[in-house]
Amino acid sequence: MDDHAAPVKKCVADTSRLLKALRLEAVDRTPVWFMRQAGRSLPEYRAVRERYSLLDICRRPEVCAEVTVQPVRRLGVDAAILFSDIMVPLLASGVRLDIVEKVGPVIERPVRSSEDVGVLRPLESENVQFVVDDIAHTLELLNGSVPLIGFAGAPFTLASYLIEGRPSRDFLHTKRLMYRAPEIWHDLMTHLARLVSTYLVVQARAGVHALQVFDSWAGALSVDDYRRYVLPYSRQVFDTARKTDLPLIHFGTGTGSLLSHMAEAGGSTLGADWRIPLDDAWRRVGYDRGIQGNLDPMVLQGPWPVVRREADAILRRAAGRSGHVFNLGHGIHPETPLDNLQRLVEYVHQYTSADGA
Numbered sequence: 466m467d468d469h470a471a472p473v474k475k476c477v478a479d480t481s482r483l484l485k486a487l488r489l490e491a492v493d494r495t496p497v498w499f500m501r502q503a504g505r506s507l508p509e510y511r512a513v514r515e516r517y518s519l520l521d522i523c524r525r526p527e528v529c530a531e532v533t534v535q536p537v538r539r540l541g542v543d544a545a546i547l548f549s550d551i552m553v554p555l556l557a558s559g560v561r562l563d564i565v566e567k568v569g570p571v572i573e574r575p576v577r578s579s580e581d582v583g584v585l586r587p588l589e590s591e592n593v594q595f596v597v598d599d600i601a602h603t604l605e606l607l608n609g610s611v612p613l614i615g616f617a618g619a620p621f622t623l624a625s626y627l628i629e630g631r632p633s634r635d636f637l638h639t640k641r642l643m644y645r646a647p648e649i650w651h652d653l654m655t656h657l658a659r660l661v662s663t664y665l666v667v668q669a670r671a672g673v674h675a676l677q678v679f680d681s682w683a684g685a686l687s688v689d690d691y692r693r694y695v696l697p698y699s700r701q702v703f704d705t706a707r708k709t710d711l712p713l714i715h716f717g718t719g720t721g722s723l724l725s726h727m728a729e730a731g732g733s734t735l736g737a738d739w740r741i742p743l744d745d746a747w748r749r750v751g752y753d754r755g756i757q758g759n760l761d762p763m764v765l766q767g768p769w770p771v772v773r774r775e776a777d778a779i780l781r782r783a784a785g786r787s788g789h790v791f792n793l794g795h796g797i798h799p800e801t802p803l804d805n806l807q808r809l810v811e812y813v814h815q816y817t818s819a820d821g822a
């Protein structure tokens with residue numbers, strides 16, 4: 466046993482830009498990372514995917530660690546996010562599903578009735594031992610260079626996949642169940658809140674440095690529906706996750722009007738997408754929280770001067786306040802020019818450095 470390894474790693478990460486910003490401490494430069502930074506925009510990722518499926522990668526710690534670290538090497542970002550998917554803990558709890566190329570998660574038997582909810586099983590930590598191994602390998606490969614972010618889907622976003630059975634635009638079946646059968650909805654969301662909480666704690670114990678909860682599709686809800694049907698369950702997740710003492714990022718898209726309510730559910734930093742100006746978003750969540758975001762990923766399709774102009778606007782709105790983590794408003798599109806990503810990381814660092822270096 467190497468008794469010295471753990472505290473040393475923790476010490477390096479503790480002084481990192483990302484963790485300082487997530488604790489609302491002053492930083493030498495604004496930290497940058499990108500949602501979906503490990504993925505199809507990187508040729509080295511595409512090479513790995515020719516040999517392994519997404520779920521194969523998750524079950525092979527060496528491969529998972531390699532793919533997780535690729536964007537850190539290539540782009541110079543200030544954080545790694547564990548390569549995984551929000552469906553992984555569902556799969557590990559026995560839900561039969563596949564992640565289909567160019568579609569996304571597809572559930573074999575969508576959850577629509579109380580019987581369907583009744584057969585869902587809790588997540589046992591031993592069934593996500595491979596995630597613990599993924600984290601251990603990744604921490605070793607990162608060797609203290611940048612912190613590692615673990616993540617989970619929020620109960621609502623997971624429920625939407627389970628109920629719809631596949632990606633959806635209108636959430637017809639999800640909202641139908643929510644309105645027509647509130648008791649089944651409650652049972653499903655209670656189950657998912659426990660599953661997500663367990664999964665986050667497993668990742669925290671395995672050594673990740675921060676946790677992000679993706680409520681990617683919460684923006685499909687009105688404020689009243691969010692508060693009634695979602696907030697109590699997300700709050701349960703954050704109440705449990707807070708006990709890990711790790712910084713907690715709470716993210717969604719299209720959530721301008723929901724941000725203060727998401728902040729009430731939990732999260733020490735709130736993610737904002739590009740539809741709301743960053744300063745407006747920060748005002749809504751309160752300056753006692755951090756803010757992460759919020760460049761439109763599609764801006765990266767433009768020429769560099771346009772990317773720079775939009776990055777400038779965000780940095781001006783952040784106004785040098787402690788607690789900003791630069792990110793996109795949602796995941797990187799697979800066809801994003803790498804050059805723009807690399808220049809953007811450099812630019813944010815340069816723009817925000819005290820000495821302009």
Ligand code: 1CP
Nearest residue numbers: 500501502503504505519548549550551569632679681796
């Ligand atoms: O192999 C591939 O390239 C398939 C595409 C892909 C990838 C790279 C999927 C299918 N998942 C992933 C990995 C993944 N998923 C990561 C990797 C780490 C990183 O960010 O670098 C993360 C964080 C996720 C999380 C995830 N999966 C979310 C939340 C984030 C978000 O984008 O809002 C969601 C909603 C999913 C579901 C999912 N998995 C895959 C796809 C294409 C989708 C979205 C489907 C939809 O539009 O509903």
